[in-house]
Amino acid sequence: MSLTDTDYLINGSSSDLWERHVGPRWYSHDIAGLHIVAIDWNTWERGIDRVRQDRWIRNDIDAIGDRPWILLAHDNPHASFFRNLPTKPLAVLTGHWHTDRVTTHQGIRFINTPSALFAGLDHSAPSSRIITWDGIEVKPSAPIGVPRTPVSGGALWSRSLQASGRTAGGPVLCGDAVIVAGTGDEPESGRVTVLGLTDGEQRWSTAFDHPIAARPAVVGNMIIVHDIAGNAAGFDVTDGTRVWTDFSADPLRDWCLTVPAVSSDDVVVVGYPGTLRALDPVTGERRWTFPRPWPHFNNVPHTGVMLAGDELLLGAAPLRPALVAIEPQTGEPMWQLDSPSAEGTDRSAAVAATPLSVAVRDDAMSHLDWFGWSPVGPGNRHRSGVTVFPASGHLWAIDDGKILWDRETSTVYAPGQPAFHGDLVIAVTSDRRMSAYHVRTGSAAWSLELEGDALLPHIPFRRTAHGPLMGSPTVEKNTVYAPGMDGRIHAVNAATGRYERSYEIGQSLLAPPLATDDRLIVVTTDGTVVAVGRD
Incomplete structure (x- = not known):
């Protein structure tokens, strides 16, 4: 389609109705001593009226002198947007991504809030956030409106840490310790914590600059984390000392929810979906970089x-x-x-x-x-x-760059990683179904449908109850352990698909469980780390 000043929306509609009945597409006003500026990010991003908006906002900010101000935008503008402004905003409030993401960059708070009426693309439950202006700072609250439930009785131990319970989150085993990462004391901070496997007692906990959505990677004596803005860091596993930090080139546009990858020669690859960087896990030295493979887009990968x-x-x-x-x-x-x-x-x-x-x-x-x-x-x-790989409505297999087989599923937004048992691949194929296929042929081995509903909506754009399955299953010996959004770990026989039992946790589960010889350890969506006995 042709993009013009009056024909730029995805559905081809004109902005005339908005300007006629609501108001201008960019504007400013004052509330309680705070100057509020709004732009039309859509046309600015597409370059349709970028020069006009840049000129207008420079004049507007120049006119207020040193008064504090914030920016309202559909999405984070590119970093170049802020370079020629007379002063920087205290905060930038955005939508578009449907995520819980708060970061600070060059003194500016960038606040993205989950959707109020449906689950977000990062699988956050429907919620909202209070933004407080106290005359000095603009402070975001944690998401509100999400009911918090206690952990069920019978746990070996539990610790409330605001650890990441997202689909790529969860605990990591390192010897006799459990490593978790997540949000820190403030919504824009992160934290890495090491707990004792047996008793859950904290051994050390170290703050990080931004929240961490994914579980860490362990390489030798180093813990590697990857925060939501694309920055990476290495911590000494013994005492939590931060040894190195590697910064994202575009923290406003990098929305990183994925686990660092460790290659065969112990090179750690971070930065996805922005600029990939291969790092030495001990020193943080860069080995190579690979430019962003895809355009900036709001589907959180x-x-x-x-x-x-x-x-x-x-x-x-x-x-x-x-x-x-x-x-x-x-x-x-x-x-x-x-x-x-x-x-x-x-x-x-x-x-x-x-x-x-x-x-x-x-x-x-x-x-x-x-x-x-x-x-x-x-x-x-x-x-x-x-x-x-799980794909949109598909499960597909490749070998040496060739598509071996493709099976249709009912999972449009299900990022769970498949697991293997012998020559079977086991995957979540709908919000209520887990299925096993033969790896080489894709022929069905078994399929199991689970009853029960999620405690809260977590599938993107869903606003009502749905089934309990979405996260990655874990296979240990002959059993599949599937995290359930109904607050249970579901145990299934890996060879036959026979349902064996459930473990009651009491809070929604998206992250894959960690299975040891005698226990299961999970991180809930509330950020609580819970250990239960396997017997």
Whole structure:
């Protein structure tokens, strides 16, 4: 479509009705000594009237002198937006992403709040936030309106830490310790904590600059974390000393919810979905960088970067290319799958453009594929070399760049990572169903439907109760342990699909459980770490 001053909205409608019945598309006014400025981010981002809006806001801010002000925008403007302004805003309040994300950059608070009436793209429950102006600061509250329930009795131990219970969150085992990461004392801060496996007692806890949505990676004596703005850091596992920090090049546009990837030679890859960086886990030294493969788009990606043999694989539903492979030692592009439409698609037919050429494309809308092949969650690699990805309404498997099989599912927004048991791949295939397929052929082995409802809506755009399944299952020996949004861990026989039992936790579960010889450890969506006995 052609973009003009009066025809720029996605549905082709004009802004005339808004301006006629509501008011101007950019404006400012004062409330209680605070100057409030609003812009039309949509037309600014698309370059339709960027010069006009830039001129207007410079004049507006210049006229108020040193008075404090905040910016209202649909999405975070690019960093260049702030460079030529007479003064910086105290805060930027945005929507668009439907997430719980608060960060601070160069003294500005950037506040994105979950949707009030439906679940967010980061699987946050419907909620709102109070923004307080005390004459000096603009302070965001934690999300409100989400009922908090106590942990059920019978736990071996529990600790309320605001740890990340998102789909990529959860605990990590390191010897006789459990490592968790999440939000710190303030909504824009993070924290890494180490607990004793046996008793849950805190051994150390270290603050970080921004909230952490994903579980850490452990490489030798280092804990590697990746915050929601794309920054990474390495901590000494013994005492929590921060050894190094690697900063994102675009923290306003990087919305990172994924786990750091560790390649075969212990290089840690961080930064997805922005600029990828390969780092030495001990020193933080950069080995290589890889530019953002996709345009800036508001579908929060959960796929992450995964090592598949001698390839690093990444993808971002609903954008094209569906899948990109890069060389883990050098960061060089290897191949990509753009629009595979049939089983057996060979990668050689899909390398018309390298991932590097995709990085310079500006029109995200031309690369959309809402219900197709782009992964919505992280893949997992079987010992045979087959990698299985959850996609929008699909579960598909690749081997050496070829599509082996594709099975339709009912999961449009289910980023759970598949798990393996022998030659079976086990995945969440709807909000109530878990299924197993033979890895090489994709033929069905078993399927199980679970009863019960989620305690709160967590599937994006859902506002009413839905089924309990979405997060990644964990396989330990012969049992699948699935986190349930109904507040239970569901145990299923991995070979037959027979339901064995449930473990009552009492709070919603999205993150995969950690299974040890005698216990299960989970992080709830409330941020509570809970250990229960397996027997």
